[in-house]
Amino acid sequence: MSAPQVKDQAAVSIFDQVLHSLDTRKRVLILGESELMGDLIRILTTKRRHWFDVVGVLTNESNRVGQSILGKPILGLVTELFELVERFQVQTIAICVTDRRGSMPLDTLLDLKSMGLEVIDGHQLYESECGRLSIDELKPSALIFSSGFQRRTGMLLLKRLEDVIGASLGLVLLAPLMALVGFLIKLDSTGPALYKQTRIGHRGCPYVLWKFRSMRQDSEGDTAQWAQVGDGRVTRMGRWLRLLRIDELPQFFNVLKGEMSLVGPRPERPIFVQKLRQQIPYYDLRHTIRPGLTGWAQIRFNYAASVEDSHMKLQYDLYYVKHLSVWFDLSILFRTIRVILMGSGAR
Numbered sequence: 001m002s003a004p005q006v007k008d009q010a011a012v013s014i015f016d017q018v019l020h021s022l023d024t025r026k027r028v029l030i031l032g033e034s035e036l037m038g039d040l041i042r043i044l045t046t047k048r049r050h051w052f053d054v055v056g057v058l059t060n061e062s063n064r065v066g067q068s069i070l071g072k073p074i075l076g077l078v079t080e081l082f083e084l085v086e087r088f089q090v091q092t093i094a095i096c097v098t099d100r101r102g103s104m105p106l107d108t109l110l111d112l113k114s115m116g117l118e119v120i121d122g123h124q125l126y127e128s129e130c131g132r133l134s135i136d137e138l139k140p141s142a143l144i145f146s147s148g149f150q151r152r153t154g155m156l157l158l159k160r161l162e163d164v165i166g167a168s169l170g171l172v173l174l175a176p177l178m179a180l181v182g183f184l185i186k187l188d189s190t191g192p193a194l195y196k197q198t199r200i201g202h203r204g205c206p207y208v209l210w211k212f213r214s215m216r217q218d219s220e221g222d223t224a225q226w227a228q229v230g231d232g233r234v235t236r237m238g239r240w241l242r243l244l245r246i247d248e249l250p251q252f253f254n255v256l257k258g259e260m261s262l263v264g265p266r267p268e269r270p271i272f273v274q275k276l277r278q279q280i281p282y283y284d285l286r287h288t289i290r291p292g293l294t295g296w297a298q299i300r301f302n303y304a305a306s307v308e309d310s311h312m313k314l315q316y317d318l319y320y321v322k323h324l325s326v327w328f329d330l331s332i333l334f335r336t337i338r339v340i341l342m343g344s345g346a347r
Contacts, residue, residue: 026092028052029055029058029085032078032098033059033074034098043129056073056075082111085117094122160258160261163255164255178250188236189216199291200291201260203287212246261292263332264290286318294336
């Protein structure tokens with residue numbers, strides 16, 4: 001090999017080392033094959049800010065080694081963890097094993113953690129990166145021993161004070177607008193301006209929710225229906241009310257009565273709750289706090305129009321329930337204003 005070629009190879013090697021040193025992404029190795037593993041790979045590889053580099057997956061099945069999952073290679077067996085961590089310069093190990101009894105290399109994981117590597121539960125990493133809880137394979141023990149779901153008395157008092165002040169100001173400042181909206185609804189279609197409907201609230205108790213009527217009177221008949229995109233039951237005025245979320249303003253009265261909060265999971269109708277609690281795990285956990293006029297799910301996900309949509313929204317709702325705080329509420333309220341101005345998520 002000539003001297004210029006040696007110099008060129010040396011330059012390339014140095015350049016590669018510089019690029020590697022500038023790469024601030026954490027190199028992640030996923031331990032175990034599961035539905036959570038697939039969800040985690042999608043989240044870590046599709047985020048706009050690529051903070052993680054998934055180097056591959058470890059499995060307990062020898063015949064799976066060498067294959068790939070969602071574009072990521074199955075590098076080896078779980079028993080080869082220490083060797084593969086060193087070979088691929090792994091910094092974070094995400095545990096996505098479904099049944100951990102007898103299938104976890106605990107001694108190796110403890111050694112790696114003591115050496116400074118990050119060993120993290122896959123559910124926790126998923127939660128921190130996408131702002132929702134992965135509930136399908138989540139064990140009850142993970143919720144029981146979680147550091148979240150705090151209900152400090154002082155925080156609850158501040159949240160209630162926030163609700164009373166916010167709802168009172170909303171009713172006073174928006175009274176002229178609400179009067180005008182009621183008048184325009186009466187002009188646009190026959191029927192009352194206000195519409196009441198039974199919803200499920202705190203601790204699973206039913207209550208009467210008030211809204212401005214945005215659909216034709218008696219549009220549902222005897223059968224409850226999900227709202228759909230371009231729903232033909234919505235009146236001309238109702239389209240604008242839903243686009244700007246003005247139809248929800250009468251719920252300030254529900255907030256003052258203590259039936260709702262400014263921020264929380266959106267309440268559902270009893271017939272839908274009965275169906276959803278049978279099909280979606282941990283569904284009733286959303287009823288451990290008051291339902292909200294707006295919520296984390298409302299600013300992060302579209303309107304729920306099916307069981308699948310409700311499944312996704314529950315993941316956001318439980319994230320909110322777990323991380324409940326006044327500061328989180330204020331952040332959601334400010335983001336809700338932006339969502340209203342953009343007119344997104346309405347049906």
